[in-house]
Amino acid sequence: MGASLVILFREVLEAALIVAVVLGASRGLPGRGLWVMGGIVLGLMGAGVLASLVISASSLLSGRGQALFSAFILLLAVVMITWHNVWMAAHSQQMRLELKQVGADVQQGHRPMLALLIVTATALMREGTEAVLFLWALLADQASSHDTLLGGVLGVVLGVTAGFVLYQGLVKIPVRHFFTVTRWLLLFIAAGLSAQAAGFLSQAGVVPDFGHGIWNTSAWLDQASWLGQLLHILVGYMARPTGVQVLFYGLTLVSMLYLMMRQQHSHDRTTPK
């Protein structure tokens, strides 16, 4: 039971933490719960489709195809987070004011929510595929006890709880800092996802690695440890990255910061205080 619990917990954790940050970042936008739920459902459906393709050994999803597809949805999430953050850079002051008023309406439509729906869906699809494959194998195996399945369910529950705990922690942040914090969290999450994409692209042979072990901090914090994994999800911590991973991480960070600050400055200039 312990083994299946740990595996499902780890798979669910990454998606749950990202969903928690997404929910935080969309606070105040009407109906955002439905959008996020929609993202979760779409993501799980996508995970089911991907899992069945892997099981049927479709050539689309074999080896290189898997890596290319993973890189694609990771980069899609990065683009969506960038879109959202740039939008927030223009509107966060308005969001802060409206959060203080109860029942205020956001005039800007649903574009930022669409971006967050896609981020949610891609997170669920990425982690969900492995979880679905694992659960499918558990169910197919006659020797699996109810114990093992129970462990899996508990793992999912624990993962969701971790996301819930993160969200509760986030909403305790005072409103004037809140959107800054969620924006920075999303920024680092995006950089981490970009580095993961780089890994898959080099696995697929599309980009070279540009060297291995650019640094090696495994002795200080092993990426496979619980804290290491947490930091890996939230800030993209890599104990021993390849050159192309560091490159993608840095480029994403710099590009997003540049776009966000440019948006912020043009907003400050045109908006009366």
Next chain:
Amino acid sequence: MKKICYWLLAGSVGISVVNLAWSADAPEAVEVNVINHEFNPSVIHLKAGVETPISVHNQDLMPIEFESTELAREVVVLGHRTAHFTLGPVEAGEYHFFNDLNHSMKGSIIVTKDAGGK
């Protein structure tokens, strides 16, 4: 800004083409089996600077995920299936791999200038 983007795009396409087209002399494929929740062999020897094909045969029922964060490889291998991919080119040193679906299954990858040992 647009010009920079075009150059970056052209540059990355160029690098990809060179990377994909480059073919060193084909090294012997490494074979790793997964039997009874163990990697066999659990130590892989590679030659530095060479892209080496590897086949992972999962003889167990449960899927495994061959993962090496240091070599940036993550491959899911379902039960009774085989996955083919490549490792490297990588500099000499010691690296690690594990089964992301069961962290107690671990192994190491020793890369030397001349793939000593088998």
